[in-house]
Amino acid sequence: MSNWFILLPEIILAFTIMLVLIVDLISTSCQRLWLGVLSLVGILLTVICLWIVPSGAFGEAFLNDGLARFIKSIVLLALLLVVLFSWDFDKVWGRPLGEYLVLLLSSGLGILFLASGTEMILLYIGLELTTFPLVLLTAYCPADKKSAEGGLKFLVLAALGAAVLLFGFSLIYAAAGTTQLQALVPALIQTGNTPLVLMGLLCILAGLGFKMALVPFHMWVPDAYEGAPTAITAFLSVAGKTAGFVLAIRILATGFPVQVSEWSRIFAVLAAVTMCLGNFAAIPQTNMKRLLAYSSIAQAGYIVMGLVAFQVLGLSSILYYLTAYLFANLAAFGVVIAVERSSRSVELSAYHGLAMRSPRLALIMLLALLSLAGIPPLAGFAAKFYLFAAVYSEGYIWLVVLAVLNSALSLYYYLKVIRAIYIQKPAADAVQPVTVPLALTIVLVVTTFGILALGVYPSPIVDLAREVVVLFLTP
Amino acid sequence: MEQIGSYTTIFIALGVGVFCLAAGIFVSWLVRPMNPTPLKMEPYECGEPAIGPARVKFRTSFYLFALVFVIFDVEVVFLFPWAVVFQDLGLFAFIEMVIFIFILLLGLAYAWRKGALRWR
Numbered sequence: 001m002s003n004w005f006i007l008l009p010e011i012i013l014a015f016t017i018m019l020v021l022i023v024d025l026i027s028t029s030c031q032r033l034w035l036g037v038l039s040l041v042g043i044l045l046t047v048i049c050l051w052i053v054p055s056g057a058f059g060e061a062f063l064n065d066g067l068a069r070f071i072k073s074i075v076l077l078a079l080l081l082v083v084l085f086s087w088d089f090d091k092v093w094g095r096p097l098g099e100y101l102v103l104l105l106s107s108g109l110g111i112l113f114l115a116s117g118t119e120m121i122l123l124y125i126g127l128e129l130t131t132f133p134l135v136l137l138t139a140y141c142p143a144d145k146k147s148a149e150g151g152l153k154f155l156v157l158a159a160l161g162a163a164v165l166l167f168g169f170s171l172i173y174a175a176a177g178t179t180q181l182q183a184l185v186p187a188l189i190q191t192g193n194t195p196l197v198l199m200g201l202l203c204i205l206a207g208l209g210f211k212m213a214l215v216p217f218h219m220w221v222p223d224a225y226e227g228a229p230t231a232i233t234a235f236l237s238v239a240g241k242t243a244g245f246v247l248a249i250r251i252l253a254t255g256f257p258v259q260v261s262e263w264s265r266i267f268a269v270l271a272a273v274t275m276c277l278g279n280f281a282a283i284p285q286t287n288m289k290r291l292l293a294y295s296s297i298a299q300a301g302y303i304v305m306g307l308v309a310f311q312v313l314g315l316s317s318i319l320y321y322l323t324a325y326l327f328a329n330l331a332a333f334g335v336v337i338a339v340e341r342s343s344r345s346v347e348l349s350a351y352h353g354l355a356m357r358s359p360r361l362a363l364i365m366l367l368a369l370l371s372l373a374g375i376p377p378l379a380g381f382a383a384k385f386y387l388f389a390a391v392y393s394e395g396y397i398w399l400v401v402l403a404v405l406n407s408a409l410s411l412y413y414y415l416k417v418i419r420a421i422y423i424q425k426p427a428a429d430a431v432q433p434v435t436v437p438l439a440l441t442i443v444l445v446v447t448t449f450g451i452l453a454l455g456v457y458p459s460p461i462v463d464l465a466r467e468v469v470v471l472f473l474t475p
Numbered sequence: 476m477e478q479i480g481s482y483t484t485i486f487i488a489l490g491v492g493v494f495c496l497a498a499g500i501f502v503s504w505l506v507r508p509m510n511p512t513p514l515k516m517e518p519y520e521c522g523e524p525a526i527g528p529a530r531v532k533f534r535t536s537f538y539l540f541a542l543v544f545v546i547f548d549v550e551v552v553f554l555f556p557w558a559v560v561f562q563d564l565g566l567f568a569f570i571e572m573v574i575f576i577f578i579l580l581l582g583l584a585y586a587w588r589k590g591a592l593r594w595r
Binding site for chain 2: 018021022025
């Protein structure tokens with residue numbers, strides 16, 4: 001019998017999901033506090049368990065190694081913060097909280113499987129488990145037409161992306177005769193780069209592109225991000241993206257290290273196009289959720305550069321970048337949620353004069369946006385520095401130049417928001433300070449601390465990421 | 476060579492079958508009297524004449540029932556191979572399957588409680 005102990009974090013999370021569902025079934029509406037508490041306790045137990053459980057493989061399909069542990073910690077942290085974001089979701093949005101939490105946790109469970117899967121079928125199931133709850137959550141407020149529209153677009157394009165990915169898997173299986181990623185390497189060396197293998201690889205790259213929201217496959221992002229409830233937008237932008245990148249690292253590093261020159265060139269082009277289009281499209285946006293959506297597309301463009309520089313430095317800077325991005329993006333979305341609660345608006349005009357109304361919220365938004373733009377001494381700067389250094393050392397100098405120019409460009413629209421907050425006068429009817437509930441305050445404090453700590457003292461996370469990647473890359 | 480031979484038999488049988496069918500249709504076309512009337516062009520020579528288009532609207536409630544049905548459809552798909560090898564797997568597989576069915580039942584209980592089985 002295989003070692004069940006390795007699956008313990010996933011089992012605990014699955015158990016939590018069922019428990020939340022049962023409590024939601026039997027409880028009356030006034031006991032809804034328990035749902036949130038249960039979810040939080042479940043996630044915390046999963047995190048603790050994650051670091052207790054030994055490394056090792058469960059059969060040939062599931063591997064709990066350092067990389068998986070790192071990614072799972074990021075995702076569970078995002079999950080924790082998003083549950084806190086949605087603490088009184090049912091009051092604000094008027095939709096049931098129990099199903100919401102169950103779907104959210106299911107999606108998180110899917111990402112845990114993505115982070116550990118070493119077998120294409122398991123990875124595909126993990127991907128479906130991640131995506132479909134997110135689709136449902138995007139369309140969670142059907143009375144809101146935008147939510148329904150975003151959900152439908154997300155559903156169609158996610159299904160298309162999954163189909164392309166699955167087709168790629170099937171072609172690779174036809175060529176290599178195995179779905180196990182480690183076993184692919186010798187099999188593919190034997191077959192060589194036949195058209196069948198290259199076509200399969202291309203389909204897999206396209207499917208991954210949908211998941212990471214790279215440019216030719218990014219169409220669903222702005223609409224889904226705008227339509228989804230804001231807490232879900234935050235989860236999509238952080239955990240959804242993390243899921244895409246970990247899937248790419250797992251598949252490409254474990255299954256296709258031999259074809260590195262083929263796919264790294266494709267990723268170089270995709271990275272360049274993605275960051276340019278994301279940044280240019282973000283400039284005219286006046287809706288904060290759309291602006292952050294395009295900004296997240298541009299960020300995905302930067303992160304993909306780490307896949308181009310496919311070495312220890314490149315991969316470890318992806319991990320570090322994802323951590324920094326988590327804190328900065330969740331802080332920005334936290335402020336968006338706080339403003340949305342008080343003014344029912346996500347337009348830029350709702351932020352006019354925020355500095356006068358709630359100086360602390362304004363400061364957090366300032367830090368978050370500057371971190372996303374990559375200004376020292378914040379987390380985003382250190383992340384971009386490591387990433388660009390990695391790409392530079394691999395010889396892609398044109399890409400680094402383009403990325404630096406793009407960072408400068410992105411500063412324009414981040415500063416546009418900051419200008420609205422600090423310089424413009426508030427509207428006459430909006431002079432009250434924005435009230436922030438306790439759960440949201442906790443998130444804002446944690447994320448702000450993260451932005452500052454990672455920026456000032458990055459070495460613990462950098463060292464951890466490097467150690468993890470070295471172990472991952474040495475077979 | 477032997478395998479190819481057995482396939483040849485299948486193909487010959489297939490060819491003979493198709494030929495018999497085609498020949499039957501052809502011969503009946505050859506010898507039948509040609510006398511078309513409008514009545515013969517009706518979809519059914521006997522029974523009710525068709526009223527309205529074939530595309531009718533279904534209640535969306537069917538959708539919820541179908542979803543709940545799918546849960547148990549899938550359950551049976553998993554139960555069948557499990558039952559076949561049950562003797563070899565022992566207690567562990569039994570517990571696994573109990574957990575699996577419990578999760579499915581939870582889904583049914585949830586759908587029931589939330590009113591998915593009520594006809595509206």
